[in-house]
Amino acid sequence: MLSAILPLVFSALALASDADTHPFVPPGPGDVRSPCPALNSLANHGFLPHSGQGITVPQFVQALKDGLNVGAQFATVAGTAALASNPTLFGATSVDLNMLDEHNFPIEHDCSLSRKDAYFGDDHTFDQDTFNQVLAYFDGSEVATIPAASKGRYHRVQQSMATNPELSYGALQFVLSYGETALYLSVLDNPLRGNPPVSYVKSFFENETLPYNLGWTKPEIEVDFETLQPIITELILANGEVIPEGLTLDVGTLISIWELKDPITGKLRNTTCALLGLC
Ligand SMILES: *[C@@H]1O[C@H](CO)[C@@H](O)[C@H](O)[C@H]1NC(C)=O
Ligand SMILES: *[C@@H]1O[C@H](CO)[C@@H](O)[C@H](O)[C@H]1NC(C)=O
Numbered sequence: 001m002l003s004a005i006l007p008l009v010f011s012a013l014a015l016a017s018d019a020d021t022h023p024f025v026p027p028g029p030g031d032v033r034s035p036c037p038a039l040n041s042l043a044n045h046g047f048l049p050h051s052g053q054g055i056t057v058p059q060f061v062q063a064l065k066d067g068l069n070v071g072a073q074f075a076t077v078a079g080t081a082a083l084a085s086n087p088t089l090f091g092a093t094s095v096d097l098n099m100l101d102e103h104n105f106p107i108e109h110d111c112s113l114s115r116k117d118a119y120f121g122d123d124h125t126f127d128q129d130t131f132n133q134v135l136a137y138f139d140g141s142e143v144a145t146i147p148a149a150s151k152g153r154y155h156r157v158q159q160s161m162a163t164n165p166e167l168s169y170g171a172l173q174f175v176l177s178y179g180e181t182a183l184y185l186s187v188l189d190n191p192l193r194g195n196p197p198v199s200y201v202k203s204f205f206e207n208e209t210l211p212y213n214l215g216w217t218k219p220e221i222e223v224d225f226e227t228l229q230p231i232i233t234e235l236i237l238a239n240g241e242v243i244p245e246g247l248t249l250d251v252g253t254l255i256s257i258w259e260l261k262d263p264i265t266g267k268l269r270n271t272t273c274a275l276l277g278l279c
Contacts, residue, residue, distance in 0.1 A: 019212035022046050022067070032098035033208070035115050035124040038183065039097055040208040042067045052097035057083065067210065068187040071224030077258040084260060098124075110167050111160040111177055113153060114205045119166045131205055133159060138198045144185065145195055146231065150238035153181045157241070171244040171263045175232075179254060182231040183223070190219050191227035194234075225251045 022045040027033055032052040033040045042048045047067035048055055060079030064070035085099045086092035101124040110117040114131040115124060134152035138144055157177070160167050188196035188204060188211075196216075203211040210216065221227070229251050236243065243249065246264040253263050260269045 017212070018045075018067070018210075018218065022210075024207075024209050025050060027052070032096050033124075034097035034100040035112065036100065037114065037126070037205050037208050038068065038187065039100070041204060041210050043097060044208050045210050048097075054094045054096065055082075056094045067218065069218040069220070069222050070183075070187065071222045073255075074224050074228075074258075077255055081258045081260055100124075110164060110169055110173060111153075111157045113156060113177075113180065117160055117164045117167065119164045126205065126208070128206070130156070135198075135202070138201075142198055143195050144188075144198050144201045146185065146234050147238040149181050149185055149194075150235040153177060153235070154239040154241055171247045172257060174241075174244055174247070175249070175253060175257050175263050178232045178235055179228060179257070181235055182228045185231060186223045186227060187219060188216065191221050191223040191231070194231045225254045229254060 024044055025046065026044060027040075027050070031043070031050060033043065034052070039048065040052075042063045043050055043052045045067060047063035048059060057076060057079040060082065061072050061075040064075040064078075065072065082100060083092050083095050086095045087099065110119075112123070112130070113134050114126050116122060116127050116130055133155055134149075137148045137152035137155065141148065157169060160169065182194065184201065184204065185194035185196060188200045197214070199214050200211045200216050203209045203214060210218075229249070232249060232254075236249070244264070247253065256266055257263050261267060262269060
């Protein structure tokens with residue numbers, strides 16, 4: 001009897017997809033979320049704790065791998081950077097997603113694709129008007145191409161330059177924001193191509209959902225610094241933005257940003273000063 005049932009159990013397990021085991025559950029009262037749609041989606045689907053609280057580096061690593069097939073190198077470095085935004089700072093071993101709201105440190109920054117600049121108020125909640133500026137560049141297309149995504153991102157930079165008198169946009173924000181665009185294009189498609197359907201992009205940003213219901217599955221090829229770097233280079237070439245003087249865009253620079261180092265000098269950023277919003 002058992003021997004007849006066991007193969008059935010195993011094949012059922014093998015067929016249980018991420019969509020079945022990790023359904024979307026919107027945040028409830030007391031759950032916290034971040035300025036980052038990827039982390040919020042991972043929490044909404046239970047790859048990260050649904051509460052968004054008390055997340056450790058190993059949990060970031062596991063969730064990014066299981067939910068989005070993002071590699072351990074990126075996840076470890078980004079997760080370690082995230083811990084630095086815990087106000088207890090020294091010795092913190094976990095972080096709550098809403099602690100990542102801190103302006104300019106380590107992830108929240110001006111010219112975001114889907115959040116207002118801190119100068120204009122709430123810089124962490126999804127903002128449709130802001131995101132519509134990016135979506136306008138996909139107008140009429142079903143695919144979010146690298147050139148269109150690049151122009152949408154650059155438009156946000158120019159928009160902030162024209163309107164935000166307290167704009168922070170230097171080499172650090174330059175790399176972070178290209179990295180983010182490369183990241184969403186990679187995890188929603190294939191990291192060697194980066195051309196996801198616009199419907200996936202909308203579902204991911206607007207509803208903070210992993211779009212299983214639209215046919216998405218996590219990429220088969222792992223996303224990590226090595227795959228992000230060539231997409232970032234393509235994105236920069238597609239809009240003609242001038243690379244900040246002294247900045248080299250290799251894999252080492254990408255890693256240094258997340259190690260809280262200045263991307264040009266390679267020196268460690270002053271975390272006290274960053275957390276106080278003084279630099
Ligand atoms: C977001 O979710 C709502 C409610 O389920 C749905 O009607 C809408 O189509 C979704 N939006 C996107 C862009 O997938
Ligand atoms: C770091 O920043 C704080 C606050 O601005 C400042 O008091 C401190 O001297 C800085 N430390 C270094 C090493 O620059």
